[in-house]
Amino acid sequence: MTIYQNLIAGEWTGAEAVENINPSDTKEVVGLYASGSAADTGNAIAAAKAAFPAWSRSGIWERHVILKKAGDEIMARKDELGALLAREEGKTLPEAIGETIRASQIFEFFAGEALRLAGEVVPSVRPNIGVEITREPLGVIGIITPWNFPIAIPAWKIAPALCYGNTIVFKPAELVPGCSWAIVDILNRAGLPKGVLNLVMGKGSIVGQTMLDSPDLAGITFTGSVGTGKRVAVSSIEHNRKIQLEMGGKNPMVVLDDADLSVAVEAAANSAFFSTGQRCTASSRLIVTEGIHDRFVAAMTEKLKTLNVDHALKTGTHIGPVVDERQLKTDTDYIEIGKKEGAKLAFGGELISRDTPGFYLQPTLFTEATNQMRISREEIFGPVASVIRVKDYEEALAVANDTPFGLSSGIATTSLKHATHFKRNAEAGMVMVNLPTAGVDFHVPFGGRKGSSYGSREQGKYAAEFFTTVKTAYTLA
Ligand code: ADP
Numbered sequence: 001m002t003i004y005q006n007l008i009a010g011e012w013t014g015a016e017a018v019e020n021i022n023p024s025d026t027k028e029v030v031g032l033y034a035s036g037s038a039a040d041t042g043n044a045i046a047a048a049k050a051a052f053p054a055w056s057r058s059g060i061w062e063r064h065v066i067l068k069k070a071g072d073e074i075m076a077r078k079d080e081l082g083a084l085l086a087r088e089e090g091k092t093l094p095e096a097i098g099e100t101i102r103a104s105q106i107f108e109f110f111a112g113e114a115l116r117l118a119g120e121v122v123p124s125v126r127p128n129i130g131v132e133i134t135r136e137p138l139g140v141i142g143i144i145t146p147w148n149f150p151i152a153i154p155a156w157k158i159a160p161a162l163c164y165g166n167t168i169v170f171k172p173a174e175l176v177p178g179c180s181w182a183i184v185d186i187l188n189r190a191g192l193p194k195g196v197l198n199l200v201m202g203k204g205s206i207v208g209q210t211m212l213d214s215p216d217l218a219g220i221t222f223t224g225s226v227g228t229g230k231r232v233a234v235s236s237i238e239h240n241r242k243i244q245l246e247m248g249g250k251n252p253m254v255v256l257d258d259a260d261l262s263v264a265v266e267a268a269a270n271s272a273f274f275s276t277g278q279r280c281t282a283s284s285r286l287i288v289t290e291g292i293h294d295r296f297v298a299a300m301t302e303k304l305k306t307l308n309v310d311h312a313l314k315t316g317t318h319i320g321p322v323v324d325e326r327q328l329k330t331d332t333d334y335i336e337i338g339k340k341e342g343a344k345l346a347f348g349g350e351l352i353s354r355d356t357p358g359f360y361l362q363p364t365l366f367t368e369a370t371n372q373m374r375i376s377r378e379e380i381f382g383p384v385a386s387v388i389r390v391k392d393y394e395e396a397l398a399v400a401n402d403t404p405f406g407l408s409s410g411i412a413t414t415s416l417k418h419a420t421h422f423k424r425n426a427e428a429g430m431v432m433v434n435l436p437t438a439g440v441d442f443h444v445p446f447g448g449r450k451g452s453s454y455g456s457r458e459q460g461k462y463a464a465e466f467f468t469t470v471k472t473a474y475t476l477a
Helices: 036-055 060-076 080-088 092-115 152-163 177-189 204-213 226-238 261-277 288-306 323-340 392-402 416-425 462-466
Strands: 006-008 012-013 017-021 025-034 120-123 129-137 140-145 168-169 197-198 217-222 242-246 251-255 283-288 344-347 364-371 383-389 410-414 429-434 466-474
Touching: 006 036, 006 177, 017 080, 017 323, 025 080, 025 177, 036 129, 036 140, 036 168, 036 197, 036 204, 060 080, 060 092, 060 152, 060 177, 080 092, 080 177, 092 120, 092 152, 092 462, 140 152, 152 168, 152 177, 152 217, 152 462, 168 204, 177 197, 204 226, 217 462, 226 242, 251 261, 251 392, 261 283, 261 288, 261 383, 261 410, 283 288, 283 392, 288 344, 288 364, 288 383, 323 344, 323 364, 323 383, 383 392, 392 416, 410 416, 416 429, 462 466
Parallel strands: 140 168, 140 217, 168 197, 217 242, 251 283, 251 410, 283 383, 364 383, 410 429
Antiparallel strands: 006 012, 006 197, 017 025, 120 129, 129 466, 344 364
16 A cells, blocks of 8 residues: 655655544555654754745745645545545545535635735824834744544645745644645645645654644644643743644533524534534533423434434435544543433433444433533533523523633524624624534634633634734834
8 A cells, every 4th residue: 555655845755654544434444644753743844944934935926826726626626535534534425525625715715815915004103204014924833633624624724824924844633644645735736845834644742742842833723632732832832932722612502492493403413413523613512491491302302313323425324433432432431421420311322333343323412411510511522412401591691601611602592682692792702693503614713712722713814813923114214
């Protein structure tokens, strides 16, 4: 089998490789992917540093053309890349193709942004002096990504980093190197100069840690667990480095008595179980007022009966497998914890076998949960959700906000008054009314509050805040 290698200083390199396994069929090896060393990572950082002066001064048209070419190729290959994504991560083929399209759109967006770079010219408070405010690239950016969005998250970090003139050392998650390799290959062929984008696949404890320890990264943008995010933060203080962290979520979906029941059930089922519940924007706390509670639980249970859990590439699959054995163990451990804590298992909870050996788990719904239980406070990151019964809107809002996280917060209601109040008072970076907590646009800011995020927002024009540094220049006329 050929080895998909790392790209360092414009050269494909690496003989050490690991198998990329399909979670829908663990007999299938998706490919062999290089596993980089600390020395590889050091070389990649040195290459990105050497490439920075020229790339930071590159023309906006050159950047536009490269980003546009990449976006176009991803779109042209959406079915093939979507299938690769579904095979390595396990989300269903339609979800995987949707994510691939989104990656393409992100490159298209930042291709456009490259042509819209601008500053400000303002008068000084002193006579005969002019003031210019400009944005300059930051330097070498470290990009560390998780396994749950194998193409969209790399896209939404790589595209703005390049657009604003930075160079990159990119370390994707061990479980899903395939899509990352593909977009680096596409960008490399689209004409990026050597060393501008370096790919080092491999272990977090080796490649990732070497990046954290380097004084040469001007910024690190990270999406992953709270624990690793904290390590990124602590190491970065020492190096005076800018950081952008997206970590966990424990997103609430409030359902009020006046909700349209079918809208509420569609939003809750999507939020909790699509993409196998493996989205940081997934909702695992369904906070339901008592007048609609029993009808909601009955309708949710009926809905869950209709969802097929199966091979990600099979037509008619609604929920793919869990990503790997470790995550499956976490999910089943939490199901046991929920039972012991006194929540009632209303649906699912069992492993299932299919034609191919994979990590198949039924969508799992608890009822009679409280917001103090561990299943309501800790991120599970699987197809497991609990219903928390509350008296009224005021209690629902208080419970929704009573969490260490603050990424996305949803409400199902037909009341303008409650929807408006919720939008203003939900302690989250993103609020959804009559929509799932997950599923966001590519051209507007993404990010959270409290324990979910740190640093400035990702995506849309707000991305400039992280990927640039502002200069204020004064000139005597
Ligand atoms: P998860 O538990 O969901 O895999 P992680 O935070 O462990 O979340 O992984 C997110 C990304 O962080 C992955 O690319 C992983 O390899 C990387 N990573 C893990 N440990 C470290 C570390 N010590 N330093 C830097 N990156 C790391």
